Amino acid sequence: MTSSPPETEDQDELLEYRLSLRLGPVHARQRLGIEREAEARVLGRKRSSFHLENLTSAPGFIRFCLRISGLLGRGQANSRRLDTAYNRFHLPGLPGGFEGFRILHLTDLHVDMDEANLQAVIHQVSSLDYDLCVLTGDYRKDTRGPIDATLDGMARLREVIRGPAYAVLGNHDSVRMVPALEDMGYSLLMNEMVPLERNGEQLYLAGVDDPHFYKIHNLQRAGDDIPPGGTSLLLSHSPEIWREAAHAGYDMFLCGHTHGGQICLPGGIPLTLDADCPRHLGRGYWRVNGMQGYTSPGAGTSVVNVRLNCPPEVTLHTLTRGPSQ
Numbered sequence: 270m271t272s273s274p275p276e277t278e279d280q281d282e283l284l285e286y287r288l289s290l291r292l293g294p295v296h297a298r299q300r301l302g303i304e305r306e307a308e309a310r311v312l313g314r315k316r317s318s319f320h321l322e323n324l325t326s327a328p329g330f331i332r333f334c335l336r337i338s339g340l341l342g343r344g345q346a347n348s349r350r351l352d353t354a355y356n357r358f359h360l361p362g363l364p365g366g367f368e369g370f371r372i373l374h375l376t377d378l379h380v381d382m383d384e385a386n387l388q389a390v391i392h393q394v395s396s397l398d399y400d401l402c403v404l405t406g407d408y409r410k411d412t413r414g415p416i417d418a419t420l421d422g423m424a425r426l427r428e429v430i431r432g433p434a435y436a437v438l439g440n441h442d443s444v445r446m447v448p449a450l451e452d453m454g455y456s457l458l459m460n461e462m463v464p465l466e467r468n469g470e471q472l473y474l475a476g477v478d479d480p481h482f483y484k485i486h487n488l489q490r491a492g493d494d495i496p497p498g499g500t501s502l503l504l505s506h507s508p509e510i511w512r513e514a515a516h517a518g519y520d521m522f523l524c525g526h527t528h529g530g531q532i533c534l535p536g537g538i539p540l541t542l543d544a545d546c547p548r549h550l551g552r553g554y555w556r557v558n559g560m561q562g563y564t565s566p567g568a569g570t571s572v573v574n575v576r577l578n579c580p581p582e583v584t585l586h587t588l589t590r591g592p593s594q
Contacts (some may be wrong), residue, residue, distance in 0.1 A: 406439025
């Protein structure tokens with residue numbers, strides 16, 4: 270029987286203490302406990318849950334199928350050919366100071382999945398003009414294990430992101446990443462809200478912890494301090510809480526998680542979205558109960574670094590008071 274070295278135990282205790290101060294003891298304890306339990310199920314004997322990304326044989330099997338069908342090379346090339354997608358949110362109540370405000374939206378980067386893809390993202394982002402960058406989760410390749418390679422990739426990306434960068438965690442991300450990401454200059458929104466100020470007016474930016482696997486999102490905690498009539502934007506990893514968010518009164522909703530399907534049939538028809546939501550919320554712009562949303566297919570890949578009939582993207586959203594086109 271082996272035990273952890275004393276220095277590792279000290280590091281773990283320091284991390285838990287720092288997370289407890291940052292998130293509150295309940296949130297920190299809950300997130301860490303679920304992570305450890307999930308990792309034990311996958312790596313240990315209690316394998317009671319099925320997720321494709323947790324099967325060590327899945328990437329090899331999928332690559333084999335794509336290779337024999339002649340699609341592997343094309344799919345890999347597609348994964349490194351990013352688009353910049355443009356979207357406009359038309360908000361009659363938008364404060365005048367935020368007219369034309371531009372938001373760069375990055376999601377599902379999986380920065381340690383493929384170096385060529387990370388370089389493509391860095392190249393794409395470095396030439397864009399925007400006022401604010403937001404990131405909606407899944408920075409790590411795997412759903413468990415080490416975080417060092419992920420943090421290295423995120424640090425390199427932060428060097429080319431100009432100005433503030435607000436982020437939430439996804440189901441691939443460990444809460445252990447929070448202190449290091451914040452030290453780099455990412456501001457994590459863990460069921461929290463921050464007012465953005467411009468020309469003396471405010472826009473309210475809220476973000477929730479992962480609602481897909483960990484399910485410890487808290488819309489009430491994130492939004493209780495948004496004043497009535499205030500224009501609000503919610504960041505969530507997944508679109509699955511669309512109904513709750515709309516009834517909570519958020520004006521805009523940005524998310525990812527679905528990859529748009531990643532491997533799609535001709536016409537962009539996804540084989541799966543891995544999300545409990547209507548399929549029309551799985552990619553691009555949508556509107557529900559007065560709330561406008563956008564589900565980005567993301568800039569990275571999961572399980573295998575291929576894309577078919579579903580190009581990766583970084584997204585530029587522009588806020589305007591003007592009428593819809």
